[in-house]
Amino acid sequence: MRDVYVAGIGITSFTRLEYPLAEIAAFPAMLAMKDSGLTGIEQVYVANMGAARVNHQTALASAVVDSLSLTPAGAASIENGPASGSAAIKEGFLAVASGMHDIVLVTGAERMREVNNLEATDFIATLTHPLAEYIYGVTLPSHAAMFTRLYMEKYGVTERHLAMVAVKNQNNAMLNEFAHLHQPITIEGILDSPEAMTNNPYVAEPLRFFDACPVSDGGAAVILVSEEVAKSIDRPLVRIAGVGQATDTHAVHERENPTDLLAVRRAAELSFGMAGLTPSDVDVAELHDAFTILEIAESEEVGFFAKGEGHIALEKGETALDGRLPINPSGGLKGKGHPVGATGVGQAHEIVHQLRGEAGARQIADARIGFTCNFGGFGNNVICLTFVREN
Amino acid sequence: MAVDLEKILRPEDHPMPPFPAKYMTLASGEQMVIRQVDRDEIPDILQYVAPLVNVERDFYDVVAARLYSEILAYSRHRYQDQYVLVAQVDGEIAAVVNGRQVTPNLGMSLHTVALRRGLRIGAHAFATKMEYHMDVLGHDEVLIVAESPIGFRRWMIEYQLEKRFGTPHELGGVPSWSLTRELFDRARDTLVVGRRPVPDELLAKAKAGILPPSDPPTPPADLLAATRSMYDSTGTALMAQRWRQEVEHA
Amino acid sequence: MAREIYAYECTECGTLHYPFKMRCRNCGELEPFKFKTVPLPKRGKLLTFTKVYNLPAAYEVATLGIAIVELANGIRVTGQLEVDDPTIGMDLLGDVGVVREEPYNRYWGFIFRAA
Numbered sequence: 001m002r003d004v005y006v007a008g009i010g011i012t013s014f015t016r017l018e019y020p021l022a023e024i025a026a027f028p029a030m031l032a033m034k035d036s037g038l039t040g041i042e043q044v045y046v047a048n049m050g051a052a053r054v055n056h057q058t059a060l061a062s063a064v065v066d067s068l069s070l071t072p073a074g075a076a077s078i079e080n081g082p083a084s085g086s087a088a089i090k091e092g093f094l095a096v097a098s099g100m101h102d103i104v105l106v107t108g109a110e111r112m113r114e115v116n117n118l119e120a121t122d123f124i125a126t127l128t129h130p131l132a133e134y135i136y137g138v139t140l141p142s143h144a145a146m147f148t149r150l151y152m153e154k155y156g157v158t159e160r161h162l163a164m165v166a167v168k169n170q171n172n173a174m175l176n177e178f179a180h181l182h183q184p185i186t187i188e189g190i191l192d193s194p195e196a197m198t199n200n201p202y203v204a205e206p207l208r209f210f211d212a213c214p215v216s217d218g219g220a221a222v223i224l225v226s227e228e229v230a231k232s233i234d235r236p237l238v239r240i241a242g243v244g245q246a247t248d249t250h251a252v253h254e255r256e257n258p259t260d261l262l263a264v265r266r267a268a269e270l271s272f273g274m275a276g277l278t279p280s281d282v283d284v285a286e287l288h289d290a291f292t293i294l295e296i297a298e299s300e301e302v303g304f305f306a307k308g309e310g311h312i313a314l315e316k317g318e319t320a321l322d323g324r325l326p327i328n329p330s331g332g333l334k335g336k337g338h339p340v341g342a343t344g345v346g347q348a349h350e351i352v353h354q355l356r357g358e359a360g361a362r363q364i365a366d367a368r369i370g371f372t373c374n375f376g377g378f379g380n381n382v383i384c385l386t387f388v389r390e391n
Numbered sequence: 392m393a394v395d396l397e398k399i400l401r402p403e404d405h406p407m408p409p410f411p412a413k414y415m416t417l418a419s420g421e422q423m424v425i426r427q428v429d430r431d432e433i434p435d436i437l438q439y440v441a442p443l444v445n446v447e448r449d450f451y452d453v454v455a456a457r458l459y460s461e462i463l464a465y466s467r468h469r470y471q472d473q474y475v476l477v478a479q480v481d482g483e484i485a486a487v488v489n490g491r492q493v494t495p496n497l498g499m500s501l502h503t504v505a506l507r508r509g510l511r512i513g514a515h516a517f518a519t520k521m522e523y524h525m526d527v528l529g530h531d532e533v534l535i536v537a538e539s540p541i542g543f544r545r546w547m548i549e550y551q552l553e554k555r556f557g558t559p560h561e562l563g564g565v566p567s568w569s570l571t572r573e574l575f576d577r578a579r580d581t582l583v584v585g586r587r588p589v590p591d592e593l594l595a596k597a598k599a600g601i602l603p604p605s606d607p608p609t610p611p612a613d614l615l616a617a618t619r620s621m622y623d624s625t626g627t628a629l630m631a632q633r634w635r636q637e638v639e640h641a
Numbered sequence: 642m643a644r645e646i647y648a649y650e651c652t653e654c655g656t657l658h659y660p661f662k663m664r665c666r667n668c669g670e671l672e673p674f675k676f677k678t679v680p681l682p683k684r685g686k687l688l689t690f691t692k693v694y695n696l697p698a699a700y701e702v703a704t705l706g707i708a709i710v711e712l713a714n715g716i717r718v719t720g721q722l723e724v725d726d727p728t729i730g731m732d733l734l735g736d737v738g739v740v741r742e743e744p745y746n747r748y749w750g751f752i753f754r755a756a
Contacts, residue, residue: 196416
């Protein structure tokens with residue numbers, strides 16, 4: 001396999017964007033081309049989850065490649081639930097690594113605020129098992145809530161820990177101009193004041209409003225290139241050193257140990273194994289915190305902390321912006337936003353930003369090795385990427 | 392003797408006990424005061440409501456236009472038995488709610504507009520006006536409708552309102568929903584919050600003047616984008632425009 | 642007639658599956674549909690649960706109980722929960738009822754109550 005580098009990145013604000021979906025995909029792609037100075041794209045992958053269902057549009061990649069005037073480059077849409085973004089990066093990686101292409105554009109986009117909240121919840125819920133879960137009214141928050149309850153019982157995670165994740169990530173988002181939530185929150189306001197329980201009502205017990213990510217529109221893009229191309233342009237060299245993907249049972253109830261996220265564990269192992277690195281080498285990570293509990297659980301499963309000790313590391317501030325291993329400096333899905341199909345690409349965007357040293361106020365000093373975990377379904381399709389800054 | 396026409400046109404308000412101001416801590420940790428305003432302060436509010444009539448998103452336009460006309464009519468004595476409550480954070484306007492008394496037993500909720508989003512300010516303001524109807528005015532029932540899906544979710548679903556579809560609401564004659572005393576008492580613990588009395592300093596700050604909202608919902612910043620998009624709070628459209636200009640001038 | 646929810650027993654190795662799979666997770670038999678249906682037991686223990694407030698568009702109720710239940714034969718299922726004060730490990734009895742209604746469709750599934 002050839003080495004694969006990220007030559008260009010681009011992103012839209014994650015927020016409500018009332019543009020045609022293809023433009024939300026094309027805009028960050030333009031920024032990424034401008035960033036890298038590369039326009040000779042050979043292949044385009046467009047990550048998206050809801051175009052057909054939410055935006056009434058199919059074959060999105062064909063629309064995007066045309067909008068970017070990149071025809072006759074190859075183009076394909078990648079739908080892999082909330083892990084669509086990283087799945088598209090994996091395809092792009094393979095296209096370059098295999099030697100088939102030298103310059104590949106991966107762009108992710110979602111426009112889910114076109115429909116109201118009830119329909120958006122239903123749209124995401126369609127990724128659950130249609131006969132054994134969906135018919136009951138199961139949603140992603142309900143899966144996360146049932147998981148949280150067990151985690152609380154077993155490991156002593158409390159609502160305070162969850163609130164600490166929310167506050168940390170929403171405060172990180174304050175430093176990110178592209179983040180959805182530019183609204184500081186305090187433990188006092190969401191947990192301790194007499195009004196806190198009304199400010200922060202249950203979404204699915206024991207998860208509360210501020211434990212869940214917002215519903216966002218947004219797009220993000222990366223340009224993946226061969227070593228030769230990467231060294232021909234004047235951009236910092238960031239290499240995708242590890243790609244790991246793993247799956248787990250579709251119906252969550254079929255998992256032997258319901259507090260395990262085996263797909264996360266395996267995807268991380270594969271990613272680190274391929275990179276020849278270990279979790280302790282990581283300087284900065286973006287984990288898929290669609291719900292606050294997931295940041296804690298994933299930080300354990302990917303190997304940063306022992307199982308059941310993620311919340312202790314959080315308490316000690318190890319995952320804070322100035323901690324030993326900052327997690328979600330961008331604000332994560334919780335603060336930056338979660339345009340589902342674009343999220344994985346958005347995570348890669350942040351890591352490349354950090355490894356290049358271009359992250360401004362939220363820059364992690366001397367970050368050389370970055371890691372992303374993109375969590376599809378309720379942990380049934382997970383992709384972990386490891387990034388290394390070379391020069 | 393000249394007829395005093397104003398006397399004929401001006402409705403006579405029935406006596407309504409005033410709403411006692413209250414305050415609460417928001418998710419951000421800030422303190423929000425909710426208090427009743429009288430006619431004198433309506434012009435201050437109007438100037439902040441007016442721009443919202445251009446925001447199509449979430450039916451801000453319809454709600455703002457209607458609220459504007461209602462509270463303007465109230466301030467000019469052309470609306471009977473209306474009250475207006477305002478929510479302020481550090482003096483800054485955060486929400487406006489209004490309603491009226493139809494009979495001594497029946498209230499009619501008019502509008503709820505949040506000028507700051509994401510902190511359940513609208514929900515707090517709505518709950519507060521229900522508290523006013525039920526606990527202060529002593530109504531048995533409040534008739535409610537929603538213009539936006541967000542409102543529908545908040546009021547009809549969270550409070551589990553009863554259908555009163557035989558009764559057209561004053562807002563556009565659409566079928567009404569009803570908050571009964573029983574439903575209100577059920578929601579009281581979880582949805583209705585606030586502390587009294589408001590500390591003097593906090594109340595004085597609120598009364599000193601209604602300040603403009605710092606981050607109100609706005610229409611799109613870029614007129615070109617406006618033809619395709621109705622809303623662009625973060626200025627992504629502006630970024631696109633700037634970049635276009637950069638390319639043109641390069 | 643009492644309604645049932647079925648598990649799928651591999652006719653080659655006897656492994657029970659719920660929900661249905663094309664291929665046995667245990668023996669990997671490649672001949673399709675080598676399963677026989679077995680009614681799931683109705684009794685079980687509560688493994689975990691939630692009360693959901695933000696429901697998909699099809700529901701008009703304010704909240705809905707959702708649970709994962711380990712049935713008497715060890716098979717786990719997801720279902721609706723109608724218990725006021727649930728505790729993990731409590732005994733439940735499942736009933737097969739309407740769990741979702743759409744204009745032209747009715748869906749039947751497990752609704753669990755305290756045993």
